[in-house]
Amino acid sequence: MAASVSSAQANGNPVPIDRAALEVISRGDQAIEHRMLTVFRKANDADAAALKQALDRHDIISVTRMSHRVMGAGRLAGALALADICGKIAVAGRAGDWDTITASRNALDCELDRVNACLDTLLMAARSKIIKPGP
Amino acid sequence: MKIADIRFLVVEDHEFQREALVRMLADLGARHIFEAVDGSAALESLRTRTIDIIISDLDMPGMDGMEFIRHIGEAGVPASLILSSVHDRSLIASVGTMARAYGINLLGEIRKPVTAQKLAALIGLHQPPATPPPKPENMSFSEADISTALAAWQFEPFFQPLIDVASGSLQGAEALARWCHPERGIVDPYAFVPALEANRRIDDLTWIILEKAAAACRDWRAGGLDMAVSVNLSLRSLINVGFADRVTELVRAQGLEPKHMTLEVTETTAMTDMARVLENLARLRIKGFGLSIDDYGTGYSSLQQLSRIPFTELKVDQSFVMSALEKDSCRVILESSLDIARKLGLKAVAEGVEKRADWELLKNLGCDVAQGYFIARPMESAKIAEWAAAWAAPA
Numbered sequence: 001m002a003a004s005v006s007s008a009q010a011n012g013n014p015v016p017i018d019r020a021a022l023e024v025i026s027r028g029d030q031a032i033e034h035r036m037l038t039v040f041r042k043a044n045d046a047d048a049a050a051l052k053q054a055l056d057r058h059d060i061i062s063v064t065r066m067s068h069r070v071m072g073a074g075r076l077a078g079a080l081a082l083a084d085i086c087g088k089i090a091v092a093g094r095a096g097d098w099d100t101i102t103a104s105r106n107a108l109d110c111e112l113d114r115v116n117a118c119l120d121t122l123l124m125a126a127r128s129k130i131i132k133p134g135p
Numbered sequence: 136m137k138i139a140d141i142r143f144l145v146v147e148d149h150e151f152q153r154e155a156l157v158r159m160l161a162d163l164g165a166r167h168i169f170e171a172v173d174g175s176a177a178l179e180s181l182r183t184r185t186i187d188i189i190i191s192d193l194d195m196p197g198m199d200g201m202e203f204i205r206h207i208g209e210a211g212v213p214a215s216l217i218l219s220s221v222h223d224r225s226l227i228a229s230v231g232t233m234a235r236a237y238g239i240n241l242l243g244e245i246r247k248p249v250t251a252q253k254l255a256a257l258i259g260l261h262q263p264p265a266t267p268p269p270k271p272e273n274m275s276f277s278e279a280d281i282s283t284a285l286a287a288w289q290f291e292p293f294f295q296p297l298i299d300v301a302s303g304s305l306q307g308a309e310a311l312a313r314w315c316h317p318e319r320g321i322v323d324p325y326a327f328v329p330a331l332e333a334n335r336r337i338d339d340l341t342w343i344i345l346e347k348a349a350a351a352c353r354d355w356r357a358g359g360l361d362m363a364v365s366v367n368l369s370l371r372s373l374i375n376v377g378f379a380d381r382v383t384e385l386v387r388a389q390g391l392e393p394k395h396m397t398l399e400v401t402e403t404t405a406m407t408d409m410a411r412v413l414e415n416l417a418r419l420r421i422k423g424f425g426l427s428i429d430d431y432g433t434g435y436s437s438l439q440q441l442s443r444i445p446f447t448e449l450k451v452d453q454s455f456v457m458s459a460l461e462k463d464s465c466r467v468i469l470e471s472s473l474d475i476a477r478k479l480g481l482k483a484v485a486e487g488v489e490k491r492a493d494w495e496l497l498k499n500l501g502c503d504v505a506q507g508y509f510i511a512r513p514m515e516s517a518k519i520a521e522w523a524a525a526w527a528a529p530a
Contacts, residue, residue, distance in 0.1 A: 024250065025158050032158065036151070043151040068194070072221035073151050076248040 014081050016111070016118040021078030034126035040077045041119045044070065048112050051086075055105060063101060064093030074115075082111045136263055142167040142184070144214070146177040146191040146203065152247070156190060156219075159251040163258070174198025178206055186214045188242070188261055190254075193220040193230055201230060208237020215240045215261045217254070221247040228462055235454075240264070243461045260490070276330045284314060284327075285339045291315050292348045293513035296522065297365065297484065297506050300498050303528020307363040307397070308355075309506060310348040311513045312340060341372050346385055349396065351516035353389040358520050365397040365427065373400075374408045379418035397425030397448060400440075413443065420445045427484065432468055441479065449476040453487025453507070460492055473500055494529055 026033035047070045054062035067089035074083030085107050092100035143165055147153040153170055160168050169184065171177035173195040180186070189207070193200035200218070207214070216239050220227045227244045234241045243257040284290065292310035299306045314322040331337045345366055352364040372378060386396055398419060420426055427448035431437050432455055441449070451472045458465040469485070476483035485497050488507030497505050511522060 021248075025155050025162075027162060036154065036158070039154050040151045043149060065194075068221060069149065072247050073149055075221070076152055076155055 016079060016081065016114040017122060018078035018080055019122070021076065021080075030126050030129045034123065036077075037119060037123050037126060040073065040079075041116070041123065043073060044077075044079075044115070044119075047073065051108075055101070058098070060093050060096060060098070060101075064090050067093060079115050082108075082115050085111055136187070136261065138164040138258060139166045141165060141187045141258070141261065142169070144169045144171060144177060144180055144186040144189045146171045146174065146189060146195070146200070147219075148172050148192065148195040148197075152192070152249075156249060156254075159249065159254055160190075163251055163255055172197075174200065174203030174206070177203055181207070181212055181214075186212075187263065188215045188217060188258060190217045190219060193218065193222060193227070201233065204230070204234045204237060204239065208234065208239050211238070213240075213264045215242050217242050217257050218244040219247055219249050220244075225464075228464065276327055278330075278334050281327070281330055281334055281336055284316070285336060285343070288343055289315050289317070290340055290343050292344050292351065292366075292516070294348075294351065294364070294516055294519055295506055295513040296511045296519070296526070297504050298510050298526075298528065300494075300502050300505050305360065305362055305523050305526060306504055307365055308519060309365040309399070310344055310351075310367070312344050312367075313513075337369060338372050338375075341366075341368060342385075345382060347516075349386050349389040349391055351519075352395055353391055354516065355519055356391070356395070360520060360523055363395045363397060363425070365399050365425075367399045367401070367429065370400060370412050373412040373415040376411050376414055379415045379422065382419070382424075383422050393419075393423035394425070397427050399427040399429040399450060400444070400446075401429045409443075416444050420447070431472055441475070446479075446481055448482040448484055449479070450484040450486060451502075453485075456485045456487040456493060456497070456507070457489055459496060470500060473502055476503075477501070491529060 022033055022036055025036055047066055051063065051066035051070060054066055067086040071083045071086035071090060074080065074086060085104055089101055089104050089108065092098075092104070143160055145153055145156045145160070145168065147156060147170075153172075157168050157170065169180055169186065171180050174191075175198040177189070177191070178198075191200050191203060198206075200220070204216070207216075216234055218227055218231055218234070218241070220230075224244075224246055227246060231241050231244050240261075242260045245253045245257070291313050293313050294308035294310055296305055297307040297309060298304070312324050312328075314324075314327050316322045328337070328340075331340050348364045348366050352362070355362055382396075382398075383393060386393055400416075416426060425447045426445060427450050428437065428440055428444070428446045429450045430452045431449050432452045440446075449472065451469055455465045455469045455472070459469045460466070473483045473485075475481075482503045483501075484504040484506065485493075485502045486506045488494055488497065488505045488509045490509055493507070494505060494509055511526075514522060
């Protein structure tokens with residue numbers, strides 16, 4: 001799947017997670033990358049769930065706050081498309097623009113699915129490299 | 136200070152972002168890194184350990200970054216601060232200004248995402264405090280204290296050198312009032328000027344400093360230093376129409392000419408007796424004194440002052456100089472101020488020069504004169520000659 005991520009990038013489709021962002025932090029250390037991916041997955045799951053709940057109950061203050069939070073972590077983790085969508089929701093939230101927020105919901109759900117699928121793949125790949133027996 | 140010896144406190148509620156920050160710091164060589172999930176946890180951490188640099192988020196559940204900054208500011212925590220936030224730059228900069236207003240040594244602000252390079256650049260600015268600053272709440276003075284000090288001439292000017300940026304030569308020194316208190320030692324003006332103003336004795340301080348500064352300048356010049364002296368005035372001192380004649384007499388009595396003294400003027404409140412003030416200022420200019428608009432860019436109507444007072448010098452406020460390399464807005468204001476000075480034919484002076492990069496920036500921008508800790512801290516009159524002999528301008 002790591003290969004397919006690279007293929008998608010090569011084809012011009014934005015990848016859900018830009019690994020270069022994480023490599024800046026992990027410096028290529030697989031154990032650190034695995035740890036960072038795990039922490040990001042856990043934190044993003046919690047943030048995304050809180051954001052979706054806020055969207056469902058039309059709580060614009062929480063929507064603004066949580067989308068802002070997902071955006072900040074997403075930028076750092078390389079989930080740039082997710083960060084962009086959340087950035088737009090946060091701006092709309094501050095403007096009280098529910099139409100834009102509602103229109104962004106599908107894009108948010110789709111991108112969260114893509115990010116999670118990519119995270120699962122990257123985690124599996126990182127784990128296999130960590131436990132791979134040496135020569 | 137080596138990064139391995141610096142104790143960091145990372146205040147960030149988001150687990151992933153906190154972990155990433157810790158990793159970056161470790162990668163930069165940090166060995167002492169503590170973590171807190173919000174302001175309350177950070178304050179708890181600060182109760183049990185000494186921290187050199189705090190890296191704090193702003194938007195956190197529980198105690199947010201702004202409240203945390205207020206607490207550490209009011210408690211006088213001597214740590215330096217780096218702000219990191221995903222909010223827009225103007226908001227982060229505003230909180231940075233708030234932190235400075237609390238007396239916190241703000242190293243800078245980072246708009247997320249944080250990178251190791253941004254962190255390293257700001258950490259490099261950290262300098263451990265030489266001595267803990269006295270807490271203002273410990274300093275309160277009665278009217279009797281003030282009267283005694285004025286009668287005994289316990290106020291002394293300390294002098295901070297003014298350097299010609301192009302040539303590196305010593306051009307003058309600004310007199311900064313200190314109270315040589317018989318029990319409390321050297322007291323900074325923030326502790327006594329409000330009391331003097333409240334008791335309407337600020338003019339008495341002004342005359343003591345004027346007289347001692349003129350005497351110091353006479354001694355320097357007699358010792359072979361071709362330099363002038365600058366003294367701060369409140370516009371309120373200029374309401375008395377006899378001011379110009381009296382200060383001229385004082386300067387001549389020391390064997391100096393008016394051109395050897397620059398009077399730095401600030402306006403912090405709206406003036407009602409502007410006609411009298413302008414009369415004095417015009418007379419001072421005619422007699423040959425230098426007139427400097429101090430703290431330019433702050434306070435009341437700086438631009439209006441420029442248009443109505445015959446200044447010879449424009450002194451850019453230190454807040455713009457100190458932050459010019461980190462904040463685009465401050466750099467633009469600094470550049471514009473220097474441009475205004477140039478176009479009006481005024482000498483441009485920058486105060487608050489704290490590091491080599493500030494000096495180099497001013498040199499590149501064509502600033503005439505610089506002043507600040509990078510050059511020298513304020514010192515007693517008698518030490519100026521020794522300092523001048525040892526002074527070597529930065530290459």
